[in-house]
Amino acid sequence: MRNAVMHAGYQRAKPFYGWIVVAAAFMVTFIGFGSAYTFSSFVESLQREFGASRGSVSLVFSFAGFxxxxxxxxxxxxxxxxxxxxLAGVGMALVGLGMVLAGQAQTILQVYAAYSIGIGAGVGCAYVPTLGAVQRWFVKRRGFASGLAVSGIGVGTLVMPPLATWLITSLGWRDAYVVLGVVAVVAGIGASLLxxxxxxxxxxxxxxDPLETVSSAPLRxxxxxxxxxxxxxxxxxxxxxxxxAFGVFVPFVHLVPFAVDHQVAPTLAVLLLGMIGVGSTAGRFFLGGIADRVGRDAFLxxxxxxxxxxxxxxxxxxxxxxxxxxxxxxxxFYGGWVAILPAVVTDHFGGRNVGGIIGxxxxxxxxxxxLGPxxxxxxxxxxxxxxIPVAISxxxxxxxxxxxxATMRTASPIASVARP
Incomplete structure (x- = not known):
């Protein structure tokens, strides 16, 4: 009896593993999207190396995003x-491989293949499955947990482009890609295992919540x-x-070139992308919890x-x-949008097939x-x-x-199940 009591006390003292899943998702999104959003730092180098127009270079990011x-x-x-x-482990491996191969590219078409397919397929493998996993661990605090998980995108946007710019200056754009690729493999796969x-x-x-009290929980x-x-x-x-989405991703490719065109020094221009990361991190971290209180549909x-x-x-x-x-x-606002969207999907369609529905x-x-960038x-x-393109965005x-x-006025398939 004493051992049983001690065991029960140990079980109660164990930290809730859902927050470990959130931390792992944070790191996966940090590595995946941080690597993708370094692209703006490489635009000038790629244009100069391959004699390509801004439109054709932008296609590299657009294909990856697609x-x-x-x-x-x-x-x-x-x-x-x-x-x-x-899926997340395979995705992080592909992200790293894509960046390493991009650093070896001899033509712009090879950059398309390495960066667009490598990073695009890698993040594609990891992102939706990781978000789907987080949704199943939470109901009452789903918006907050989602916000924390995807705040890795914001921090990655803040940290990775300046790091890429520094590496390009120090090592050249090719070696910069290799270094970033190795970091993606080591840190990304390590986080995926959690x-x-x-x-x-x-x-x-x-x-x-104790398992015996949630037999009817909407987990599956x-x-x-x-x-x-x-x-x-x-x-x-x-x-x-x-x-x-036609307009949302335009800044991630064109804000830095836009700023340079308006006589902003390149070192300051790349900080603007970091400022999107700062705002995005704040939006994901703080606004998800607010959405849980005010209503996630209205928040969207x-x-x-x-x-x-x-x-x-x-x-x-x-x-x-x-x-x-x-x-x-x-x-x-971008950070709040990304943070709340998976939670809204789970609210209305449940957790059983959340990965497929989000996908x-x-x-x-x-x-x-x-199409947009x-x-x-x-x-x-x-x-x-x-x-014109920014106004259209x-x-x-x-x-x-x-x-x-208008969508808020339509019937929610299982609103009563997922509402906290």
């Missing part, structure tokens, strides 16, 4: 079946993938994400409106400080990422101005907000 959001339609269901840990899908295997329910309940995509709720979420609408307003500021900005205001504001939803973001680059090549997010408002 893959890392689009492949969620495959990696999400695979993770639901095989577990997120395996990911787990099911709290019940660790003796708890979601949120760390929910709508089928086919059932989810046929709902008006999913159609609205998909349309809003698709239209918004506010994020679209915030991105629209901040992009409008960019359209008329011309100095470092006005661009810094844009970068911080945009980062906050299908993110194909909308994939198409927007493919590259179209902005080609528009600049023609007009030598970013005003702002308008797209305003339209996304209106679609989200």
């Amino acid at each position: 893959l890392y959001f689009g492949l969620g339609i495959v990696s999400g269901p695979l993770a639901d079946r095989w577990g997120a840990r395996r 990911i787990a899908d099911d709290p019940r295997r660790y003796g708890t329910g979601p949120d760390g 309940q929910g709508v089928s993938i086919r059932g989810a995509v046929r709902t008006a709720r999913f159609a609205g979420l998909y349309a809003a994400c698709l239209i918004s 609408i506010a994020m679209y409106l915030g991105m629209a307003v901040s992009l409008a500021i960019w359209a008329i900005a011309s100095s470092f400080w006005s661009l810094a205001v844009f970068a911080l504001l945009f980062g906050v 299908i939803l993110y194909t909308s973001v994939a198409f927007g990422t493919l 590259s179209a902005a680059g080609f528009a600049f090549d023609i007009s030598h101005s970013y005003f 702002a308008a797209a997010n305003l339209v996304a907000a209106l679609i989200a408002v």
Whole structure:
């Protein structure tokens, strides 16, 4: 009896493993997206090395973005079946390999193949499965946990581009890619090994509640993938994400070149990308918890409106400080959008097939990422101005907000299950 009591006390004293999963997800998103968003630091070097236009170089990022959001339609269901840990580990290995091979490229087409396919497929394997795993560990604090997990993207955006710029200056762009690739493999795979899908295997329910009190918890309940995509709720979420994504990823490719074109020193220009990271980290870290209290659907609408307003500021900005205001504001709202979207999906469709449903939803973001940054680059090549593509980006997010408002009025398939 005494041993049983001691064992029970030990079990209660054990930390909730869900927070370890959140920390692992943070590191996976830090490495994956931080590596992807170093691209802006390499644009000038790639243009100079291969004599390429800004539009054609922008395609490298657009192809990568298309893959890392689009492949969620495959990696999400695979993770639901095989577990997120395996998919995340493979993804981090591909990210590192892609960067190492990009450093060996002799033509711009080889950069497309190495960076776009390597990093794109790598993040595509890891991102949706990792987010899906986090959702299953939480119900009451799902928005907060999601925000913490994806704040790795914001910190990666803050840390990795300046690190890449320093490495390029110190070692050259080719060796910079190799160093970043090795870091991605070691840190990314190490973090992936800590990911787990099911709290019940660790003796708890979601949120760390005692297992015997959560027998009806929505951990593996929910709508089928086919059932989810046929709902008006999913159609609205998909349309809003698709239209918004046309503009959301334009700054990650073109903000630094835009600033340099407006006589901002390159060392200061790259800091603007870091400021998006600062704002994004704040948005993901702090706003997710607010969304849990005020309502995650209404919060999502506010994020679209915030991105629209901040992009409008960019359209008329011309100095470092006005661009810094844009970068911080945009980062906050972009970070809040990324943080809350998986939680909204789980709220309305449940945890049973959350990886697959998020993966299908993110194909909308994939198409927007493919078209938006590259179209902005080609528009600049023609007009030598970013005003029109940036203004269109702002308008797209305003339209996304209106679609989200209409979507709130449709029926939620399992709202009663996932609401805290």
